[in-house]
Amino acid sequence: MSGQQITPLPRCDTAAREDERSLVHRLAVALRTTGFHDPGNTSVQGAIAEFLCAARTRWAHEQVWVGVRNRCVFVNDERLRIGPSDYLNVRYLMDTYDRWGLGGVTFHPGLRDGEVRSLLYELNQKSERGLEELDARARALGLKHVELTEPERESEEPAAHLPLRTYSACLDVCREIQETVREHRHIRTRRLRRVTQAVVDQLLEDESALLSMTTIKEFDDYLFTHSTNVAILSVALGQRLGFDKRTLGDLCLAAFLHDLGKILVPREILDKPTKLDPSEQAEMQQHPIHAVILLLEQEQLNQSTIRAIVAGFEHHVNLDLSGYPRLTRKDSLTLFGRIICVADRYDAITTQRKYRKTTSTPHEGVRFLLQHSGSQFEPVLVKLFLEMLGFYPPGTVVGLNTGEVGVVRRPPLPGSALSRPQVRVVRGGDPGTILDLAERDAAGNHPRSVVTVLNPDNDGQLPALCSAEIDALGPIGAGIGDDLPTSPVRLPAAR
Amino acid sequence: MQKAYRAIRFYPPDHPLASHCLDELAGAFDRALADGTLRLAVFENSLTCEDEPVFTTDDLREGIPFILFRDGIRSLTFRTGLGRDEAAELIEALGQAQEVDKADHDLVTILWERNLPHLEYQVADPLLEGETSTDGLRQLASQLQGKLEDEKRARLVQAPHADLTESLELGSPGPEVLVGTVVPEEELIQLERELEPEQHILEEFGIVLLETLANANSDEDSIVAARGLEDLASSLLEWGDLARLTRLLEETAAMQRTLGERAGLVDSVFEGMLDKEKIRASLDSLDAAEPERREELTAFLLILRERAHHLLIELLIESGVKQSRHALLDVLTAGAGVSMELVVPHLGDPRWYVVRNLVYLLGRMKDPRAMPHLEPALAHPDERVRKEAARSVGAMGESSSVPLLAALLNDPSPAVRVIVVRQLGRLRSTEVLSRLLLQVRARDFSTRSEGEIDALLDTLGQLGDDSAVPLLDELWRGRSFFRSRPLHVRLFALRTLGQIGTASARKSLSRALRSSDNAVRRQARRGLWEANRQEAASQ
Structure with missing residues (x-):
């Protein structure tokens, strides 16, 4: 597990991704088939039945959105990686969406065979007035379980490296991860990676803007801002230690996920305005264990997630092993664990919490780190942290x-x-x-x-x-989509 | 690029063909970048430069344009200075893109991690998402900040303020400590040194899983952690990282003893190791491996030994690699426990070495029930099997071993006879003395190999008595009826007399002291010394 190669451990559940691919593939095949055959044709009936089967298997009780943006296909915000064998059909779908100016179609639970057939035949008709016309036709046909959506507006601030957008994306991803894990679904690793890559890129380019953002503390969304801030502070420290980009990416991911286990700690304990009793304390101290378990339950284990698991386990252990969980075999912390421990504690004590009347100033935060340097915290990292933020860190x-x-x-x-x-x-x-x-x-x-x-x-x-x-x-820099090529490939107009 | 990509898909990068294609690509980049940057726009099935198609393909599966396009890359910009190594890395990254899907990974991440300095790329959806609203953050900042700006509402509380310089233990530079001087270089080097031998992340991972098992509050969590251990162990086995795997299994076994009722959950970790194909792959790699590698493998298999007898014997029978068979025999004979029933059915195998190895195993079981199964091996057509069978029968140390071995004294193979004689000596059975004397008296005795003569006379020395002395006296004298005896026969005979050590044997040795042959006299002196030593010891 070294070098550039990412070697997944054998356990790999890709069922969710396969379901999404299958759904899009069957929709595209059904669309294409209806473009060439009459409604009564058995191929059409078969293709629609297959699509409905795919939709009902996974999305029987929830809506599913199939959209296209920048010539990429999405299912419920998850971008699909289309295989070459699927591409011809999927391209037909994308071209059809383009022709109608359609951004996506939402299929609601209860979708009927007839509705799919009508929609697909309408999509294969010639477009005169675009989406407006298609929407009117859909309403006239009484397609109750189908909703058509416009293409997403191109963001005015699309460059990934913009600090504000990066920070906001971090919060979004944190929110998503929490929902995903609560619903026992798999974390969207690719999205998470992209966001952590953006954090690293931004910090390499100009760390002060992102560091400044760690001072915008959200009282109600503690876990989101805390995870994001710890990731930013950790990467900034890692940068001072001379980590390469890949290692910084891994550190960012590990820091981002370090408190994942808190998702399983009851809300009433997390938000308790008074001191925790011993049993509540014990429950709270299980969160590093929960983090390990939740990450193990994810579909992929590779070097990055393994480092995240180890660091997540270690972040409350303390340099002198005086923290929790209590250890029986382990006798030291990894460098990632030491870094995240420093960043986590600094952000935690400088963030307003319900159970404290007074929150420490950032100046007191660095003082706290210095007071416990050598016992709880790695002394070299504490000094580097001070170098990074100064005696009066941003926000003081x-x-x-x-x-x-x-x-x-x-x-x-x-x-x-x-x-x-x-x-x-x-x-x-x-x-x-x-x-x-x-x-x-x-x-x-x-x-x-x-x-x-x-x-x-x-x-x-x-x-x-x-x-x-x-x-x-906000609007600094040129939009990344402005000069992107659009596809010159045009299929013959559908019948 | 397409040509180099194809080459690297089929051959390793150092293969002459792949290497040639990469050289060509580097040359092409040199020429193209001589005047500055090169920007290629990416479409599904083509690459264009300044709106002119420069590469088109209908092959979506293996075509570079689609590989880039599918992961959202919409343009590539190459900058002057892009050398061969960087070009090779780019092509390798493209090759990797086909394989990473199962890791929920894509080309953009691969390129990002490779961080190629002379390549830039544009991605259609950098954050893989739709709208990211930044309004909330703006509002929050504004609201928080407003608190202070509205002087009527704000309440500024005096907070603790300290000079942190002292805490830094930097002497007394006062508050004007410069950035960059807080962490002395030697401290950074010290940290680096301390963490240099940082355990491999997989070892850390294994320990964390064990700690998680120890700290888990529920069976469900323990099961997940145990499954993690199982996956890790299985991966280490697949990668052939046996040293780490062995340490992990040892730690797991130690942890298992402390887990009480949950101990059974960890069994799956060991059971998961019983993967015949993976173990075979490790064994087969031993052929060209360093000796340490064999030690690692042996240590690993020893942990599994109790659970894997059946599998190990199967591998022993199937393995075509000598080194691996040796390793397996080391493991199977360490300690007790291999059941005879696992071995016996394979004794009829047509391959001599398979039978030889199984006979070896049977001999080390020290189970008297094995004797009937060893007997046929003593008559095996291959002398290597008979040799091992003789050793094994001798190793059993049973009284029934003696007649079986004695029957082989006339085996056509001198090598077998040597082993038989040695084993008989080890068994110290005087009942074969007359059979040994017959061998020494044989007409061809002096012409046999030095090793066989040595073995026969040495065994005779261990088992013999006065009855052997006349024959030995005759042997050392050097002349037979027809011709003189080889010197080594004479010297071995003197040694045997010393071993027998009786009065008549000493008398014969004394006579030899008067021999005209220096070597004979020297050996006679040694023989007498030995005889005297034995006599003293017996008193």
């Missing part, structure tokens, strides 16, 4: 010697003192001004220095980015 509200109050928006620039970050003034002086505390006056002195740390409403911190800065992150 600081009082300056000038009487101004500011929010740290970026860690100190390279070559600056750790106590001299960039600050955005929020009170006193000129609100909105960006100050670099490392700047010196003509006499070589620092005109501004931090003299105090403030805790806004005892919430610990404020977002390091103001809304104007976030807005500025």
Whole structure:
């Protein structure tokens, strides 16, 4: 399991993906068959029956959406990897969607044979006015279990490396993973990988924007923002350790999934506003074990997921093994485990929780790491963490010697003192001004220095980015779809 | 690119044909990139450059355009500096793309991980998803930030503030600590060194699974962890990583003893190892392997031995690789436990080495019931089987062994006779003394191989008495009726006299001290010393 090759362990359940492929394949075959034969033809009847069978097997009680975007086929948001043998039929389906300006079709439970036949025959007709006309015809035919949808609007901010979109995608993926695991389905590994790749790319390009985003704490969606923040902080640390891109990708994935086990901890324990009793504590301490079990139940085990399992197990063990789970055979932590342990604890103590009245400031967060350096945390990593975020990490509200109050928006620039970050003034002086505390006056002195740390409403911190800065992150860069080729392949118009 | 891709699909990259195609591709890139970058747009069945098709194929299965297109890649941009290695990596990545589907992986991830510096690619759906709304995040930031900006509502609480420099133990540079100086290089090197021997991730994984088993709160979780162990062990076996596999199984066995009622859940891990084909593959690889490899395999099989007798014997019978048969015999004869019933049915196998190995096993079972099954092997047409049968019969140490072995004293093969004689000596049965003397008296005795003469006279020395002395006295004197005896016969006879050590034997040795032959005198002295030593020991 080394090198570039990804070698899956033998257990591999690809049933869900196969069902999706089968559904699209049968829909495409049925569409094509209805394009060439009369409704009474046995081939048509057979093809429609096969499609319905595929739809009812897996989606008997839920709707299923078959859509096309950028010449890629999706089933319920899952992009399919089409095989060459399926492609001719699938291309026919994509061309038909294109011709009608159709983005997708949702099939609802209760779908009938006649409805499918009518829809497919309509799709094979000539298009005059596009989707509007098709929709009108569908309504006239009384297709109650079929819903036609427009193509998705091209995103105005489609470049994957844009920090805001990357961060939002992380939250989306976290949400999806939680739902997926709760419903005992398999995690969409490809999507998760793409998002972690985007995080790594973004951090390699300019880490400060993503690091700043870790300060936008969502009180209600703790697990989503926490997992995302730990992933970002871990990769930023890994980058300082000189990890290559692939290893950073694995670290990101591991950090992203480290708290997966909390999904199985009862909500009332997770959100309990008071101290946990011993049995609740024991239940909470099972979450690293749950993480191992949930990841083992996923369909694929490869180097990345294995590293995630190990790190997920280790993240509360502590460097001196004083944490949990209690160990019987293991005598040290992996580097991934050590990194995630530092990032996890920092984000946890600086995030507002129901059971705490006062949340630590980021400054107290790094101080906590330093206090437990060598016992709970790897000392070298703690120092690197401090190098990365400075004495006053982004989000810290600081009082300056000038009487101004500011929010740290970026860690100190390279070559600056750790106590001299960039600050955005929020009170006193000129609100909105960006100050670099490392700047010196003509006499070589620092005109501004931090003299105090403030805790806004005892919430610990404020977002390091103001809304104007976030807005500025949005539409940067050219849309990735703008200059993409469109398919020159056109099949003869259907009958 | 297409040509190189095809070559690499059929041949390893270092194969001359594949290598030639990669050289050609590198040359083509050199020429194409001489004037700057090259951008290819990707369609289902074609690649275009500046809207002109540069490659078209109808072969979707093996055509590069479709392999790129299906994973959402819509353009490739090659930059100057792309060398042969990078070109080869790209082609390898394309080849890998066909295989990664089962890992829910795709070409985009492969290319991303390979991180080729002179290649850029555009992906249709970078995050593999639909709309990602960033509005929520914007609103949240705005709302949180607004708290402070609205001075009437905001409540700023004084928070602890400390100079962290002291905690860093950096001496006293004060708060002006520079970024980049916090972690001294030696500490980073130290961490790297400490983690350098970091256990392989699969070993860590195995230990985590064992810890999970120990900490799991339910049978269901234990079953999942045990299945994980089973998968891991099975993969290690498939990859031939026997050293790690053995350590994992040893750890698992140790853990199993602490699991109480759940111990049975781990049985499947060991049972999963009983995969004949995978074990065979490991065994067959021994032919050209290092000696350590054989040790690893033996250690692995020893763990399974108790559960795998039947399988190991089957493999022993089927294996065509000598090294692997040796390893299997080592395992099967370590400790007790192989059932005779597993071995006996195969004794009629037409292959001599199969019978020889089974006879070897039977001999080491020390089970008297094996004797009737060994007897036919003593008459096996192949002398290698008879040799092993003689050893095995001797190893049984039974009284019934002696007549069976004595019957082989006239075996046509000198090698068999040597073993028979040695085994008879080991059994210390004086009842064969007369048969041995007959052998020594035989007319062709002096012309037999030195090894056989050595064995016969040595055994005679162990079992003999005064009755043998006249014959031995005659032997050392050097002259027979017809011709002189070879020196080694004379010397072995003197040694035998020393071993017998009786008064008459010593007398014969004393006479030999007066021989004109230096070698004879020297051996006689040794013989007398031996005789005296024995006498002293017996007193």
